[in-house]
Amino acid sequence: MRYRSTRGDESEDYSFEQALFSGYAPDGGLFVPASLPTLTAAEHLIPWSKLTFPELCYEVLRLFISRNDISDWDLHEICNKSLSAEDFDDGKIVPIKNLGSVFVAELFHGPTFCFKDLGMRPVINLLSHFATMRKQATTLLVATTGDTGPAAVRAVGDASNPLLTILVHYPHGQISEFQRKSLTTVDSECVRIVSFEGGGDDMDSPIKHTLLNNSDCDGADKKRSFCGVNSYNIGRPLVQMVHFIWVYLRVVETLGITPGDEKDKIDVVLPTGAMGNMTGGYMAKQMGIPIGRLCAGVNINDITDRVIETGLFQRKKIEKTLSDAINIEVPYNFERILFYLTDGNSCLVQQWMETMEKTQMLSLHPSWHSKLRVDFRSARITDDEMCRALRQTLETFNYVVDPHTAVAMAAADRLGYSVFEERSENENPVVILATASPCKFQEAVTEALGHEGWDKYRKTNFPVRALRTLEMKENKPYHFAWVEGASLSEVQSDWQTKMLDIVEKHF
Secondary structure (H helix, E strand, C coil), rough: CEEEECCCCCCCCHHHHHHHCCEEECCEEEECCCCCCCHHHHHHHHHHCCCCHHHHHHHHHHHHCCCCCCHHHHHHHHHHHCCCCEEEEEEECCEEEEEEEEEEECCCCCCCCHHHHHHHHHHHHHHHHHHHCCCCCEEEEEECCCCHHHHHHHHHHHHCCCCCCEEEEHHHCCCCHHHHHHCCCCCCCCEEEEEEECCCCCCCHHEEEEEHHHCCCCCCCCCCCCCCCCCCCHHHHHHHHHHHHHHHHHHHHHHHCCCCCCCCCCEEECCCCCCCCHHHHHHHHHHCCEEEEEEEEEECCCCHHHHHHHCECCCCCCCCCCCCHCCCCCCHHHHHHHHHHCCCCHHHHHHHHHHHHHHHEEEHHHHHHHHHHHEEEEEEHHHHHHHHHEEEHHHHCCCCCHHHHHHHHHHHHHCCCCCCHHHHCCCCEEEEEEEEEECHHHHHHHHHHHHHHHHHHHHHHCCCCHHHHHCCCCCEEEEEEECCCCHHHHHHHHHHHHHHHHHHHHC
Protein backbone atom coordinates (compact mmCIF):
# COMPACT_ATOMS: atom_id res chain seq x y z
CA MET A 1 0.00 0.00 0.00
CA ARG A 2 1.30 3.42 -1.02
CA TYR A 3 0.11 6.87 0.01
CA ARG A 4 -0.57 10.11 -1.84
CA SER A 5 -1.54 13.67 -1.03
CA THR A 6 -5.10 14.95 -1.18
CA ARG A 7 -3.64 17.76 -3.33
CA GLY A 8 -1.03 15.84 -5.34
CA ASP A 9 -0.62 13.83 -8.48
CA GLU A 10 -1.13 10.06 -8.25
CA SER A 11 2.39 9.52 -9.57
CA GLU A 12 3.85 11.07 -6.40
CA ASP A 13 3.45 8.30 -3.85
CA TYR A 14 5.00 7.52 -0.49
CA SER A 15 5.46 4.59 1.86
CA PHE A 16 3.38 4.20 5.02
CA GLU A 17 6.45 5.07 7.10
CA GLN A 18 7.00 8.31 5.18
CA ALA A 19 3.34 9.28 5.43
CA LEU A 20 3.19 8.48 9.15
CA PHE A 21 6.31 10.45 10.03
CA SER A 22 5.58 13.47 7.84
CA GLY A 23 2.08 14.24 9.12
CA TYR A 24 1.40 16.69 6.31
CA ALA A 25 2.24 15.92 2.68
CA PRO A 26 5.04 18.05 1.16
CA ASP A 27 2.49 20.11 -0.82
CA GLY A 28 0.57 20.99 2.35
CA GLY A 29 -2.17 18.43 1.74
CA LEU A 30 -3.07 15.43 3.85
CA PHE A 31 -1.99 11.87 3.16
CA VAL A 32 -4.53 9.29 2.06
CA PRO A 33 -4.08 5.69 0.90
CA ALA A 34 -3.45 5.50 -2.85
CA SER A 35 -6.54 3.30 -2.96
CA LEU A 36 -9.08 1.93 -0.51
CA PRO A 37 -9.60 -1.85 -0.41
CA THR A 38 -13.11 -3.23 -0.79
CA LEU A 39 -14.43 -5.20 2.17
CA THR A 40 -16.78 -8.11 1.52
CA ALA A 41 -19.00 -10.05 3.88
CA ALA A 42 -17.52 -13.46 3.11
CA GLU A 43 -13.84 -12.53 3.12
CA HIS A 44 -13.82 -9.85 5.80
CA LEU A 45 -16.87 -8.93 7.84
CA ILE A 46 -18.21 -12.36 8.78
CA PRO A 47 -14.76 -13.71 9.85
CA TRP A 48 -13.96 -10.40 11.56
CA SER A 49 -17.13 -10.57 13.66
CA LYS A 50 -15.47 -13.28 15.80
CA LEU A 51 -12.29 -11.31 16.54
CA THR A 52 -11.24 -9.40 19.65
CA PHE A 53 -10.64 -5.66 19.32
CA PRO A 54 -6.81 -5.98 19.05
CA GLU A 55 -7.21 -8.77 16.48
CA LEU A 56 -9.56 -6.62 14.42
CA CYS A 57 -7.11 -3.73 14.64
CA TYR A 58 -4.39 -5.97 13.21
CA GLU A 59 -6.59 -7.14 10.31
CA VAL A 60 -7.58 -3.59 9.37
CA LEU A 61 -4.07 -2.13 9.62
CA ARG A 62 -2.61 -5.05 7.67
CA LEU A 63 -4.61 -3.84 4.68
CA PHE A 64 -2.79 -0.49 4.80
CA ILE A 65 0.75 -1.36 5.93
CA SER A 66 3.07 -3.32 3.68
CA ARG A 67 4.88 -6.31 5.14
CA ASN A 68 8.03 -4.63 3.82
CA ASP A 69 7.34 -1.86 6.34
CA ILE A 70 6.27 -4.00 9.31
CA SER A 71 6.23 -7.78 9.67
CA ASP A 72 3.15 -9.71 10.74
CA TRP A 73 4.72 -10.47 14.10
CA ASP A 74 5.66 -6.85 14.83
CA LEU A 75 2.23 -5.55 13.80
CA HIS A 76 0.53 -8.12 16.04
CA GLU A 77 2.75 -7.01 18.93
CA ILE A 78 1.97 -3.33 18.30
CA CYS A 79 -1.79 -3.94 18.25
CA ASN A 80 -1.71 -6.14 21.36
CA LYS A 81 0.46 -3.70 23.29
CA SER A 82 -1.62 -0.69 22.26
CA LEU A 83 -4.99 -2.21 23.08
CA SER A 84 -4.24 -4.47 26.01
CA ALA A 85 -7.19 -5.23 28.28
CA GLU A 86 -4.89 -4.38 31.20
CA ASP A 87 -4.91 -0.72 30.12
CA PHE A 88 -8.66 -0.49 29.58
CA ASP A 89 -11.42 -0.54 32.17
CA ASP A 90 -13.54 -2.86 30.05
CA GLY A 91 -12.15 -6.07 28.55
CA LYS A 92 -14.15 -5.56 25.35
CA ILE A 93 -12.24 -2.28 24.85
CA VAL A 94 -15.38 -0.71 23.28
CA PRO A 95 -18.58 -2.01 24.94
CA ILE A 96 -21.97 -1.18 23.44
CA LYS A 97 -24.90 -0.10 25.63
CA ASN A 98 -28.56 -0.15 24.62
CA LEU A 99 -30.37 2.99 25.82
CA GLY A 100 -33.98 2.79 24.80
CA SER A 101 -34.10 2.78 21.00
CA VAL A 102 -30.49 3.86 20.45
CA PHE A 103 -27.12 2.21 20.95
CA VAL A 104 -24.26 3.96 22.73
CA ALA A 105 -20.69 2.91 21.95
CA GLU A 106 -18.43 3.68 24.91
CA LEU A 107 -15.09 4.69 23.42
CA PHE A 108 -13.69 6.07 26.68
CA HIS A 109 -12.41 3.10 28.69
CA GLY A 110 -8.74 3.70 27.87
CA PRO A 111 -5.96 5.11 30.07
CA THR A 112 -6.98 8.77 29.58
CA PHE A 113 -10.76 8.18 29.50
CA CYS A 114 -11.44 9.27 25.92
CA PHE A 115 -11.69 7.85 22.41
CA LYS A 116 -8.31 9.36 21.48
CA ASP A 117 -6.65 6.44 23.29
CA LEU A 118 -8.00 4.06 20.63
CA GLY A 119 -6.34 5.93 17.77
CA MET A 120 -3.33 7.39 19.54
CA ARG A 121 -1.83 4.33 21.20
CA PRO A 122 -1.33 2.29 17.99
CA VAL A 123 0.00 5.38 16.18
CA ILE A 124 2.54 6.12 18.94
CA ASN A 125 3.68 2.50 19.03
CA LEU A 126 4.04 2.47 15.24
CA LEU A 127 6.20 5.60 15.45
CA SER A 128 8.21 4.04 18.27
CA HIS A 129 8.81 0.95 16.15
CA PHE A 130 10.11 2.98 13.22
CA ALA A 131 12.22 5.27 15.45
CA THR A 132 13.95 2.18 16.83
CA MET A 133 14.53 0.76 13.35
CA ARG A 134 15.96 4.10 12.20
CA LYS A 135 17.91 4.70 15.42
CA GLN A 136 16.68 8.27 15.12
CA ALA A 137 15.46 10.73 17.77
CA THR A 138 11.82 11.60 17.10
CA THR A 139 9.95 14.51 18.67
CA LEU A 140 6.17 14.64 18.49
CA LEU A 141 4.58 18.09 18.25
CA VAL A 142 0.99 18.24 19.47
CA ALA A 143 -1.71 20.91 19.82
CA THR A 144 -4.64 19.86 21.97
CA THR A 145 -8.07 21.17 22.88
CA GLY A 146 -8.11 18.76 25.78
CA ASP A 147 -8.08 15.07 24.87
CA THR A 148 -5.41 14.53 22.19
CA GLY A 149 -2.55 15.76 24.38
CA PRO A 150 -3.13 13.52 27.42
CA ALA A 151 -3.67 10.48 25.17
CA ALA A 152 -0.41 11.16 23.32
CA VAL A 153 1.57 11.84 26.50
CA ARG A 154 0.34 8.62 28.13
CA ALA A 155 1.05 6.58 24.99
CA VAL A 156 4.59 7.98 24.74
CA GLY A 157 5.18 7.14 28.40
CA ASP A 158 3.89 3.59 27.93
CA ALA A 159 6.05 3.13 24.81
CA SER A 160 9.14 3.68 27.02
CA ASN A 161 11.38 4.48 24.08
CA PRO A 162 14.20 6.98 24.85
CA LEU A 163 14.21 7.98 21.17
CA LEU A 164 10.62 9.25 21.44
CA THR A 165 9.86 12.65 23.02
CA ILE A 166 6.79 14.88 22.97
CA LEU A 167 5.94 18.59 23.26
CA VAL A 168 2.24 19.31 23.87
CA HIS A 169 0.54 22.72 23.59
CA TYR A 170 -2.89 23.56 25.05
CA PRO A 171 -4.92 26.82 25.00
CA HIS A 172 -4.68 28.48 28.43
CA GLY A 173 -7.95 28.41 30.36
CA GLN A 174 -9.78 26.46 27.65
CA ILE A 175 -9.49 22.87 28.83
CA SER A 176 -10.93 21.22 31.91
CA GLU A 177 -9.05 20.87 35.20
CA PHE A 178 -8.82 17.11 34.71
CA GLN A 179 -7.49 17.48 31.16
CA ARG A 180 -4.90 20.01 32.33
CA LYS A 181 -3.79 17.81 35.23
CA SER A 182 -3.50 14.83 32.86
CA LEU A 183 -0.73 16.87 31.21
CA THR A 184 0.88 18.85 34.02
CA THR A 185 1.20 15.98 36.51
CA VAL A 186 3.41 13.98 34.15
CA ASP A 187 7.02 13.98 35.38
CA SER A 188 9.18 12.70 32.54
CA GLU A 189 12.28 13.87 30.69
CA CYS A 190 10.53 12.81 27.49
CA VAL A 191 7.59 15.19 28.00
CA ARG A 192 7.26 18.99 27.95
CA ILE A 193 3.98 20.92 28.25
CA VAL A 194 3.15 24.44 27.01
CA SER A 195 0.07 26.60 27.56
CA PHE A 196 -0.58 29.36 25.04
CA GLU A 197 -2.87 32.38 24.82
CA GLY A 198 -5.40 32.23 21.99
CA GLY A 199 -7.81 29.81 20.37
CA GLY A 200 -7.45 26.06 20.13
CA ASP A 201 -6.37 26.22 16.46
CA ASP A 202 -3.70 28.92 16.91
CA MET A 203 -0.79 26.49 17.41
CA ASP A 204 -1.67 24.53 14.26
CA SER A 205 0.23 26.86 11.93
CA PRO A 206 3.58 26.86 13.84
CA ILE A 207 3.44 23.07 14.02
CA LYS A 208 2.49 22.69 10.36
CA HIS A 209 5.34 24.98 9.23
CA THR A 210 7.82 23.02 11.36
CA LEU A 211 6.66 19.69 9.95
CA LEU A 212 6.74 20.91 6.32
CA ASN A 213 10.25 22.30 6.83
CA ASN A 214 11.35 18.94 8.23
CA SER A 215 9.36 16.59 6.01
CA ASP A 216 10.25 12.92 6.08
CA CYS A 217 9.56 12.81 2.33
CA ASP A 218 12.53 14.89 1.17
CA GLY A 219 15.02 12.06 1.57
CA ALA A 220 17.36 14.08 3.79
CA ASP A 221 19.32 12.37 6.53
CA LYS A 222 18.34 14.14 9.75
CA LYS A 223 19.61 13.96 13.31
CA ARG A 224 16.04 14.44 14.59
CA SER A 225 12.66 13.74 13.05
CA PHE A 226 9.65 15.92 13.87
CA CYS A 227 6.22 14.38 13.67
CA GLY A 228 2.67 15.56 14.35
CA VAL A 229 0.10 13.15 15.75
CA ASN A 230 -3.06 15.22 15.63
CA SER A 231 -5.65 13.77 13.30
CA TYR A 232 -4.08 15.26 10.17
CA ASN A 233 -1.63 12.36 10.58
CA ILE A 234 -2.96 9.52 8.39
CA GLY A 235 -2.32 7.02 11.17
CA ARG A 236 -5.17 8.45 13.23
CA PRO A 237 -8.11 8.01 10.81
CA LEU A 238 -6.72 4.64 9.71
CA VAL A 239 -6.78 3.31 13.27
CA GLN A 240 -10.09 5.04 14.04
CA MET A 241 -11.72 3.04 11.25
CA VAL A 242 -11.31 0.06 13.55
CA HIS A 243 -13.83 1.20 16.15
CA PHE A 244 -16.39 2.04 13.46
CA ILE A 245 -16.08 -1.49 12.08
CA TRP A 246 -16.17 -2.96 15.60
CA VAL A 247 -19.28 -0.95 16.50
CA TYR A 248 -21.01 -1.97 13.28
CA LEU A 249 -20.25 -5.67 13.89
CA ARG A 250 -21.47 -5.54 17.50
CA VAL A 251 -24.72 -3.76 16.61
CA VAL A 252 -25.66 -6.12 13.76
CA GLU A 253 -24.76 -9.05 16.01
CA THR A 254 -27.21 -7.73 18.62
CA LEU A 255 -29.90 -7.21 15.98
CA GLY A 256 -29.39 -10.63 14.37
CA ILE A 257 -28.31 -9.13 11.03
CA THR A 258 -25.76 -10.82 8.79
CA PRO A 259 -22.61 -8.65 8.60
CA GLY A 260 -22.25 -6.90 5.26
CA ASP A 261 -25.93 -6.90 4.31
CA GLU A 262 -26.36 -3.61 2.41
CA LYS A 263 -30.11 -3.60 3.10
CA ASP A 264 -29.46 -3.14 6.83
CA LYS A 265 -27.36 -0.04 7.44
CA ILE A 266 -26.64 1.77 10.67
CA ASP A 267 -26.50 5.53 11.18
CA VAL A 268 -23.84 7.01 13.47
CA VAL A 269 -24.05 10.24 15.48
CA LEU A 270 -20.84 11.61 16.94
CA PRO A 271 -19.54 14.79 18.59
CA THR A 272 -17.39 16.44 15.94
CA GLY A 273 -14.37 18.73 16.14
CA ALA A 274 -11.46 18.32 13.71
CA MET A 275 -13.42 15.61 11.84
CA GLY A 276 -10.74 12.94 12.28
CA ASN A 277 -13.23 10.51 13.82
CA MET A 278 -15.77 11.38 11.13
CA THR A 279 -13.13 10.71 8.46
CA GLY A 280 -12.42 7.26 9.90
CA GLY A 281 -16.13 6.47 9.62
CA TYR A 282 -16.36 7.85 6.07
CA MET A 283 -13.35 5.82 4.93
CA ALA A 284 -14.93 2.68 6.46
CA LYS A 285 -18.14 3.46 4.59
CA GLN A 286 -16.19 3.97 1.35
CA MET A 287 -14.66 0.52 1.85
CA GLY A 288 -18.05 -1.15 2.10
CA ILE A 289 -19.12 -1.01 5.77
CA PRO A 290 -22.92 -0.58 5.63
CA ILE A 291 -23.08 2.82 7.30
CA GLY A 292 -26.01 5.01 6.28
CA ARG A 293 -25.59 8.60 7.45
CA LEU A 294 -22.74 10.04 9.48
CA CYS A 295 -24.24 12.73 11.72
CA ALA A 296 -22.14 15.48 13.29
CA GLY A 297 -23.07 16.95 16.64
CA VAL A 298 -21.31 20.30 17.01
CA ASN A 299 -21.43 23.15 19.51
CA ILE A 300 -21.70 26.86 18.64
CA ASN A 301 -18.27 26.65 16.98
CA ASP A 302 -20.25 25.34 14.08
CA ILE A 303 -18.19 25.39 10.87
CA THR A 304 -18.99 21.71 10.26
CA ASP A 305 -22.71 22.26 10.69
CA ARG A 306 -22.62 25.29 8.40
CA VAL A 307 -20.88 23.48 5.56
CA ILE A 308 -23.17 20.44 5.78
CA GLU A 309 -26.32 22.56 6.05
CA THR A 310 -25.45 25.41 3.65
CA GLY A 311 -22.29 24.47 1.73
CA LEU A 312 -20.37 27.40 3.24
CA PHE A 313 -17.05 26.49 4.86
CA GLN A 314 -15.96 29.68 6.62
CA ARG A 315 -13.59 30.29 9.49
CA LYS A 316 -14.92 32.13 12.54
CA LYS A 317 -13.33 32.97 15.88
CA ILE A 318 -13.72 30.30 18.56
CA GLU A 319 -16.15 30.94 21.42
CA LYS A 320 -15.73 29.21 24.77
CA THR A 321 -18.22 26.42 25.48
CA LEU A 322 -18.80 23.66 28.00
CA SER A 323 -17.78 21.14 25.33
CA ASP A 324 -14.32 22.61 24.76
CA ALA A 325 -12.76 19.52 23.15
CA ILE A 326 -14.77 20.11 19.96
CA ASN A 327 -14.07 23.87 19.80
CA ILE A 328 -12.60 24.04 16.29
CA GLU A 329 -12.26 26.95 13.86
CA VAL A 330 -11.25 24.88 10.81
CA PRO A 331 -11.47 21.05 10.89
CA TYR A 332 -8.48 19.99 8.83
CA ASN A 333 -9.92 16.55 8.06
CA PHE A 334 -12.65 18.12 5.96
CA GLU A 335 -9.97 18.06 3.25
CA ARG A 336 -9.99 14.25 3.33
CA ILE A 337 -13.80 14.25 3.27
CA LEU A 338 -13.69 16.40 0.13
CA PHE A 339 -11.09 14.09 -1.45
CA TYR A 340 -13.36 11.07 -1.13
CA LEU A 341 -16.48 13.10 -1.96
CA THR A 342 -14.91 14.03 -5.32
CA ASP A 343 -13.67 10.47 -5.99
CA GLY A 344 -10.06 11.54 -5.47
CA ASN A 345 -10.05 14.72 -7.57
CA SER A 346 -6.87 16.17 -6.07
CA CYS A 347 -6.79 19.13 -8.49
CA LEU A 348 -10.20 20.29 -7.33
CA VAL A 349 -9.33 19.68 -3.67
CA GLN A 350 -6.15 21.73 -4.12
CA GLN A 351 -8.12 24.60 -5.65
CA TRP A 352 -10.63 24.51 -2.81
CA MET A 353 -7.97 24.40 -0.08
CA GLU A 354 -5.95 27.23 -1.64
CA THR A 355 -9.13 29.32 -1.76
CA MET A 356 -9.83 28.50 1.88
CA GLU A 357 -6.29 29.35 2.96
CA LYS A 358 -6.30 32.69 1.11
CA THR A 359 -9.82 33.89 1.92
CA GLN A 360 -10.78 31.83 5.03
CA MET A 361 -13.92 30.85 3.13
CA LEU A 362 -15.02 28.20 0.65
CA SER A 363 -18.47 27.96 -0.90
CA LEU A 364 -19.29 24.54 -2.35
CA HIS A 365 -21.18 24.46 -5.64
CA PRO A 366 -24.77 23.23 -5.06
CA SER A 367 -23.99 19.96 -6.86
CA TRP A 368 -21.15 19.16 -4.45
CA HIS A 369 -23.15 20.34 -1.47
CA SER A 370 -26.01 18.02 -2.47
CA LYS A 371 -23.59 15.11 -2.74
CA LEU A 372 -22.17 15.94 0.71
CA ARG A 373 -25.65 15.79 2.21
CA VAL A 374 -26.24 12.29 0.86
CA ASP A 375 -23.81 10.88 3.44
CA PHE A 376 -23.73 13.55 6.16
CA ARG A 377 -26.16 15.27 8.51
CA SER A 378 -25.50 17.70 11.34
CA ALA A 379 -27.01 19.65 14.22
CA ARG A 380 -25.73 22.71 16.11
CA ILE A 381 -26.18 22.40 19.87
CA THR A 382 -25.90 25.24 22.40
CA ASP A 383 -24.60 24.81 25.94
CA ASP A 384 -28.16 25.01 27.29
CA GLU A 385 -29.30 22.26 24.89
CA MET A 386 -26.28 20.15 25.81
CA CYS A 387 -27.06 20.50 29.53
CA ARG A 388 -30.69 19.59 28.91
CA ALA A 389 -29.63 16.45 27.03
CA LEU A 390 -27.23 15.49 29.81
CA ARG A 391 -30.06 15.81 32.36
CA GLN A 392 -32.53 13.93 30.16
CA THR A 393 -30.07 11.09 29.68
CA LEU A 394 -29.69 10.73 33.45
CA GLU A 395 -33.43 11.03 34.12
CA THR A 396 -34.45 8.63 31.33
CA PHE A 397 -31.72 6.01 31.54
CA ASN A 398 -29.93 6.63 34.88
CA TYR A 399 -26.81 7.13 32.77
CA VAL A 400 -24.35 10.05 33.03
CA VAL A 401 -22.59 11.20 29.86
CA ASP A 402 -19.86 13.76 29.29
CA PRO A 403 -20.70 17.12 27.62
CA HIS A 404 -19.47 16.05 24.18
CA THR A 405 -21.54 12.88 24.19
CA ALA A 406 -24.45 15.03 25.40
CA VAL A 407 -23.93 17.19 22.29
CA ALA A 408 -24.29 14.02 20.20
CA MET A 409 -27.37 12.92 22.17
CA ALA A 410 -29.00 16.30 21.60
CA ALA A 411 -28.01 16.21 17.92
CA ALA A 412 -29.53 12.76 17.48
CA ASP A 413 -32.76 13.95 19.06
CA ARG A 414 -32.79 17.07 16.86
CA LEU A 415 -32.27 14.96 13.75
CA GLY A 416 -35.34 12.86 14.52
CA TYR A 417 -33.89 9.71 16.07
CA SER A 418 -35.72 8.14 18.99
CA VAL A 419 -33.58 9.15 21.94
CA PHE A 420 -35.67 10.40 24.85
CA GLU A 421 -39.18 9.58 23.65
CA GLU A 422 -40.80 7.09 21.31
CA ARG A 423 -40.70 8.19 17.69
CA SER A 424 -40.23 6.22 14.49
CA GLU A 425 -38.79 8.75 12.05
CA ASN A 426 -35.43 6.97 11.69
CA GLU A 427 -35.26 4.19 9.15
CA ASN A 428 -31.88 2.79 10.31
CA PRO A 429 -30.63 1.70 13.74
CA VAL A 430 -28.60 4.55 15.26
CA VAL A 431 -25.40 4.43 17.28
CA ILE A 432 -24.20 7.38 19.35
CA LEU A 433 -20.45 7.48 19.95
CA ALA A 434 -19.66 8.33 23.58
CA THR A 435 -16.21 9.85 23.16
CA ALA A 436 -15.17 10.68 26.73
CA SER A 437 -15.90 9.86 30.35
CA PRO A 438 -17.83 12.43 32.41
CA CYS A 439 -15.07 12.20 35.04
CA LYS A 440 -13.02 14.67 32.96
CA PHE A 441 -15.59 17.47 32.95
CA GLN A 442 -16.62 18.54 36.45
CA GLU A 443 -17.59 22.10 35.36
CA ALA A 444 -19.88 20.97 32.56
CA VAL A 445 -21.50 18.09 34.45
CA THR A 446 -22.06 20.35 37.47
CA GLU A 447 -23.60 23.01 35.23
CA ALA A 448 -26.06 20.40 33.95
CA LEU A 449 -26.77 18.35 37.09
CA GLY A 450 -25.89 20.74 39.89
CA HIS A 451 -23.37 20.15 42.67
CA GLU A 452 -25.54 17.40 44.12
CA GLY A 453 -25.62 15.57 40.80
CA TRP A 454 -21.84 15.83 40.37
CA ASP A 455 -21.22 14.69 43.97
CA LYS A 456 -23.48 11.68 43.47
CA TYR A 457 -21.66 10.73 40.25
CA ARG A 458 -18.27 11.15 41.92
CA LYS A 459 -19.26 8.93 44.86
CA THR A 460 -20.82 6.15 42.78
CA ASN A 461 -19.24 6.01 39.29
CA PHE A 462 -15.99 7.98 39.33
CA PRO A 463 -13.05 5.84 38.08
CA VAL A 464 -10.43 5.19 40.77
CA ARG A 465 -7.60 5.93 38.31
CA ALA A 466 -9.13 9.34 37.62
CA LEU A 467 -9.15 10.21 41.33
CA ARG A 468 -5.42 9.55 41.47
CA THR A 469 -4.82 12.03 38.64
CA LEU A 470 -6.73 14.78 40.44
CA GLU A 471 -4.73 14.22 43.62
CA MET A 472 -1.31 14.47 41.95
CA LYS A 473 0.91 17.57 42.13
CA GLU A 474 1.09 19.71 39.00
CA ASN A 475 4.28 20.91 37.33
CA LYS A 476 4.24 24.45 35.95
CA PRO A 477 4.04 24.37 32.13
CA TYR A 478 5.88 26.69 29.78
CA HIS A 479 3.71 29.59 28.64
CA PHE A 480 3.53 31.29 25.24
CA ALA A 481 2.10 34.79 25.67
CA TRP A 482 0.35 36.85 23.03
CA VAL A 483 2.60 39.78 22.12
CA GLU A 484 0.55 42.95 22.51
CA GLY A 485 -0.13 44.68 19.19
CA ALA A 486 1.23 41.81 17.10
CA SER A 487 -0.72 40.08 14.32
CA LEU A 488 -1.65 36.40 14.53
CA SER A 489 1.05 35.45 12.02
CA GLU A 490 3.69 37.40 13.99
CA VAL A 491 2.63 35.72 17.22
CA GLN A 492 2.70 32.29 15.58
CA SER A 493 6.20 32.91 14.21
CA ASP A 494 7.37 33.83 17.71
CA TRP A 495 5.75 30.71 19.15
CA GLN A 496 7.39 28.50 16.52
CA THR A 497 10.82 29.86 17.50
CA LYS A 498 10.10 29.24 21.19
CA MET A 499 8.80 25.73 20.46
CA LEU A 500 11.97 24.76 18.62
CA ASP A 501 14.08 26.31 21.38
CA ILE A 502 12.42 24.02 23.96
CA VAL A 503 13.15 21.00 21.78
CA GLU A 504 16.76 22.05 21.32
CA LYS A 505 17.37 22.66 25.04
CA HIS A 506 15.52 19.73 26.58
CA PHE A 507 15.36 16.88 24.04
